[in-house]
Structures are given as structure tokens and as C-alpha cells.
Amino acid sequence: MAMTVQLPPRTIFLQIVRRFFLILCGTYFLLLALGAVPFVQKQLVYAHNFKFPFFCQYGLPERYDLAPFKTHNVRIHTSDNETLGAWFTLADPFYVSHKADLFTPTSSSEELIRSALRAHPTILFLHGMGATRAYRTRVQHYQTFASRLQANVLAPDYRGFGDSTGTPSEAGLTLDARAAWDWLRERGALPENILIVGNSLGTGVAVQFASSLESEGEDGDKWSGGGKAEWGGETRREQPRGVVLLAAFSNIETLLDTFYVLKIVPLLVPLRPFPYISGFLKRFLIHRFDSLAKVVELRVPLLIVHAEDDWDIPYSHSQTLFDAFLEQHLPPLPEMTATIMGASDEVAEHVAKLSQERAVLRRELVTASEIERVGRMEVFSKDRPDRKVVFIQTRWGGHDTVGLIEGVQDYIAEMFNMGYVA
Template sequence: MSTDIAGSGILTKARTALTIAGGLYALALGLIAVPYFQSHTLYLNAVRLPWFADFDAPERYGLALNKTYNFKIQTVDNETLGAWFILSESVYQALPSHNVMPKSHIAHALRARPTILFFHGNAATRAFKVRIQHYTAFSSRLNANVLAVDYRGFADSTGSPSEEGLVRDARAAYEWLINSGAKGEDIIIMGHSLGTGVGARLAAQLSKEELAYRGIVLLSPFSSITELVKTYSVMGALPLVKPLTMIPYAFNFITWALIHKFDTLSVVPQIKGKVLIAHAENDWDIPYTHSEVLFNAFLEPLLPNVDIPSDPVSTTKEDWSAFTAQIAARKTQRENLVTTTRLPNFGVMEEFVDRGGESLVNGEPVRGAEYWAAGRPGGGAPWDREVIFVKMLEGNHDNVGIQEGLQDIIGKKFGLLSHTRPNLPLPIMSAPPMSAPASIAPESDVGGSDLSEAGGWSPLPSASERGEWTGEITKVID
């Protein structure tokens, strides 16, 4: 009798615990549907790690003495963004003294070395430890300048975050580089996590306006916020919304309530620069399948279509044969286009060159390799666009960009590991500091001004002229 009572008590407690857990789960999902809570959950901009950061003293967080310039960028809608410009290692080490503020050397640095325009993920600030590790690696191992920006509502930036607002922030940062002396073809857009949605929108915008950039790197990207919500698991083990799929229309409510889309998949057809996607298999936050989806989306226009039978039951033998033949042709074409390289103890790299694929230009279909020639006076030589996907064994979610193996691939693919220009003379130490461009207020270093002086798109130089790695991999490395 006592055993039955004890067993009944345990069941009662279990039901109570499940009821409470279910209630909390429903409450959490309900709060996510509220725009205020949804924004704070997505951006986590209130988590300003490290707390009370002194952005005027980047040396306190591991960067070299006077290697980093702390300043503000003004956006077109009058928000002020905190930013760091980190000098490339070759420029920094060539300075006559490290006791001089870096601002006066920015123009020279932009002429001497390419610049990585870095967009970080959610939460924390540009002084967060793992982000410092990225800047250090990019400026030292890749010998690139780095511009790191805190979005509106983050760190010491004004305003509140929104999808359109973050894209305006990205454009302001790009324009600050242009106005400060950088050439578009020397700017590499790089985003991590949330920053991939921001960087992809910027790349699509620049492509549409035919403004130059060297390419884009997506570290641990998601295909869209909607798909991320579908696949997200807490600590990689507890699915966030999968239980809702068992309730009719419940998940549709969640997706309907999303006000922040960051639909990178939808802008894939608009991105015309070189693309490198990197993801770790052990990423618990964003599954690497998101990167596979994005890579396949870039590849899709180059593959033959497959006509899926609308009614498999009534499909004739001839129709079925045609269907299977289309699948075989598609598989063969993919194998012919994509080069797969297995890198021992590191991962797998897949890559292809887009010499075809259709895009719409002024409503007219244009083959991908001819895109940049379309609508330009005198046309121009077609430019082949390379797309690379690196799936790594390690790196988790936050540490993908600091893997040296990936840095080497980025360096080779984007021409960062060799000097592509003769060394430029250093500025004379007695010369006055760099004056701000006419469109930039002396005190605020404004981005978002007119870009007419930057000119339109001109095809990038050939790989050999850029000093890029041009050798083709013809076999799988084991």
C-alpha cells in the first residue's frame, strides 16, 4: 500500500514538473513573439561584455600599443557608431615609432594593404576577447587592416538595433573606408554569425549598385532567421521549437511574428563578388547545414533543372526514366563543377567557379559571368566569380575565424598572403596628421556620404595581377 502511495506521489510530482516546464516554454515562446523581447533575444545588445569597456584603450584588451584607432562613424540617419581601425602588421612594424597615434597612418595603411570590414555576431562589444583574437589574426597572419564596428545599440554606439538599421551601419562603415582612401576592390566584407546577415545584405547592395568590393567571407552563417529558429537547439541538444511542429499552425505563428528576417538565402542571387563560407561541424548554435544550403544556392543556377513529377502515382515509365536521367545529369554536372579537397585533421573544402548562371539585370536574364559587363558603357570582359565552402572539424561557433588553417585559405583565396603592390613610402613623421575628407566632420569621422568620387564598378584585376593563389587542386588530398 505504502509503495503505491509513494509511486503515485512521484507521478504527481513529475506531472507538476512537466506542467511547469511546459508553461515556462509556452511563456518564453510567447514573449519571443513580442517585438521588444524578440529584438533583445536576437541581438542581446544589452550584454555589453566586457562590462565598462574603455574603448580608448584597446591595449588593455590585448592589442599592440597605438596599433588601433578608436573613433566614431556617423550614419545617414544620424546614429553614431563606435569603431576600431587596426593597422596591418607590416604597416605597424614599419612605423618609425610606436608612440605615435595611428590616425595619421590610416591613409597609408589603406593604400598599402587590403582591409577586412568585420561585422561581429550578437551580444558583447568590439572589445570582447574572442573578437580581439580575430583582429589579431587578421592583422598579423593575414597582414590586413581591420575595421571593426559596433552596431547601433551596441557598446558605445547610439540608437537601437533593427535589421535595416544594421545594414545602414554596414554601409556607413564601407563608405568611411572609401572616403578615407581605400579602393573598393581592396575591401573584404567579413561577417560572423549575426554579422553574416549584415555582411550579405551589404554585399548584395553594393553588387546592385555596381560598387566594388573584393569579396565576402561568411563565418558560421545562417540561411535566415526563420530557418535558424527551426533548427536551433539549446546547447546542441534541446530543440527550441521542434515540439511546436506537432501542433497545427503553432510554428506558423512563430514565423509570422518574426520581425527580423536576415534572409541571406534570398539575397544570394544578388551577391556578385567572390564568396567564402566557413562552418564547423561541432557548431552547437547554428548547424553547418545552413552553410551547405547557402553554398548550394550559389551553385543552383549552374545545374540543370529537374522536373519533379506532380503525381508520382500516375507517372508513366517514360516520365520516370526522364526524371531519373535528369537527376543523373544534375549529379554529373555538380561533380564536374565542384572541386572537393579533403584536408587531413582539418575538414573539407568545396569550390567552384561561376562561369554561367543567370541573373536579372533591368529585368533581363544575363549569364552570371557576364553580369558586370551588362549595362556598362563599352561592356567589359566577363568576370568569373569563385565560391568556396570550408567545412571544418573544429571551431565551435565562435572560434571558426581564428583557426589558422582557415586563415591560410582566406589569405590565398583573397590575395592576402603576398604583397600585391610595391611598398609605399611611409608618411613623414613631421607631417601634419591626416585631415578628414571634405565630407567628414573633423570631430566625428562620418560615413554615409556621397560616393560619386569612388566611381562605378570596374572588373577586378586578374588573379595573377592580385598575387592570388591560382593553382587548381586536381585531386583529393588524403
């Protein structure tokens, strides 16, 4: 009769734990490998197939708490033959003064939109990943911008989002922003009356598009195909009123180091002790949205806002974008490689001295202040008199809703001469 060996409970427990961690590690690396597959990577970056709210009635914005006839469902055509669904929300003062025309139409909605664009500034709102233009927090932004900032709002769904055709890509989303801009311009909106506002993923789109306006302004010949406008033989650069970045990231590559899937599962955080592995995996990254490389090209006023309690994107990303404007005015630091970290006392002393010089110069370049009960603010405007760069770090506000803080809205109104301060 065969004898069965009874293992001690401690040994059985250790075997179970070991198997659990082997399965966990195997699943983790399998997910990382799947992330290198283009189709899967696209779903992770854009989440465009998560069309929330589901079964949306885009032709009935009132279903999503917007006032009757205040928001118009429009279609926008891109230069590469995609069609975008978008909502155009009228500024509150215009809506109130034209209610009779809206409820018992005496003129077409197209004519009313043109009139609204002439009468009030317009916000081109570029939303974040996933969901649609009918998502509750996005609707709250339209309502807030229309009332507190007294601005029209154009909110397109990128290609592949909502009821828009196509599939998203970095270049494609930039074309979508361009198409939305052209839609406004074709209806009479002046560039200086358009404020570009991006949230989360939309900040990457906003920076890419705004910088493309700058580069097109160097080479373009007409506003519909470039960044210049021709008016009676006079050529001038196409520049928006400004750019606002809400909960921005410096680039996708850096974001991966701190990103948590569903705010729970760390993506590359476990690989921090192994930078060569994470560096290898990043080689397969297709969608980069490198705002850090482009943001300093902007020549228009820029406001960057980020909350300390943002659990999706750390506020250090926005601080990095702000600091990029200072770098050309500061003595460069050597890269903190392993060689420098283990270098002689003389090299370490040199690096410490440079760091001290940079800190002193930074205090001279930046005007820092506290916004009572909101957060802190840094302002830089010494390199170009026509471009002010502002970073507001709020104490709260989360990720999707930092733009709904009234203190932030007040500063947008003040900085861009909108709403009650206009």
C-alpha cells in the same frame, strides 16, 4: 473523525511528473509567446544589451591585449544620424615600420590611418550577436588578420552595441555596414582593397550590405550614395575584394528550427512534429536576415566557412548557401509535400530520376577536394569567370573561432591575394 486516503506511491509519483510537465510545457509556450513581442524578439536576435566585457574602456584597446597605439578608437556617423564606436587596427607590417611615429607622434592618427589604407588591404569585420568589439575572440580575429593576412581591420560595433548609439534592426545594421564602408572610402581605401568578413549574425549583415552594393551599382551615381564611383568622368561599380562568411545561417526563419537558447534549451525543436504551429509562430518574426534570398546576387568572390562542431548554427546552413549558386544549373525538384510523399510509384520514380540527374550534374559543376587535417572544400566558378564561390567545411573550429583556424586563414590569403602570398 474524517479519514485520510493514503495514495499509493506510484500514483503520487505520476501526479508529480504530470504537474512538472504541465509547468514545463506552460513555461515553454509562454516563452514562445514572449518571443513574438517585438522588444523581446530584438533582445533574442541581437543580445545587444549584453555588453561584454562590462565597463569596457574603448579608448584603451591595449587593455584588451592589443599592442600600444596599434588600434585606434574611432567614431563613425551613419546616414540616419547614429554614431558607431569602432576600432581600427593597423596591419602588422605598417605598425612595425611606423612605430616611431606612433609612440612619438609627428603626424596625426588620421594621417597614419590614411597611409595604412593606401599601403595595405583592409578587412571590414562584422561581428556576431551580443558582446562588443572588445570581446576576446573578436580581438583575436583582429590580431590574426593584422599579422597573418597583413591587413588593416575596421571593427565597428553596430547601433545599440558597445558604446554605439541607437537600437539594432535589420535595416539599421545594413546602414551601419554602409557607414563603415564609407568611412574607409572617405580616407582613401579602394573598394578592391576592402574584404568584407562576417561572423554569425555578421554574415547576415555582410550579405545584405554586399547585395545592396550590387543593387546600388545599378542605380547609384556616386560612391557615397550608391554603388558606383566616378573618377574623371569614368563610372565604375563599387565592388569589394570579396566576401567571407564565417559560421553563416541561411535565414533566421530556418535557424529557429535548429537553434538552442544558451546551447541547452531548444527553441522550436519540440514543434517539429507540428509544422503548422511553428509556421504560425514564424509569422511574427520581424528580423529575418534572409541571406539565402540575397547571396546569389553577389558578383564578387565568396568564401563560406563552417565547422562541423558548431553547436550554435549547423553547418548545413552554409551548405545551403553554397548550393543556392548551383540551383539554376540543376533540374528543379518538385516540393516534397505530403501529396508527393504519398504519390504513385511513377511519380516517386520520376523524383528519384531527377535526384540522380542533379547529383551527376552537381559533380560536374563542383570541384571537391580534401584539405588535409582541416576539412573538405567545394569550389564553383563555372557560371561567372570573375566570381569564385568556395565552401570549406572544417572538422573543428566551433562557432566564434572558426575564423582563427590557420588553415582557413591560409586559404583566405590565397583566395584574396593577401598576406604572405600577396
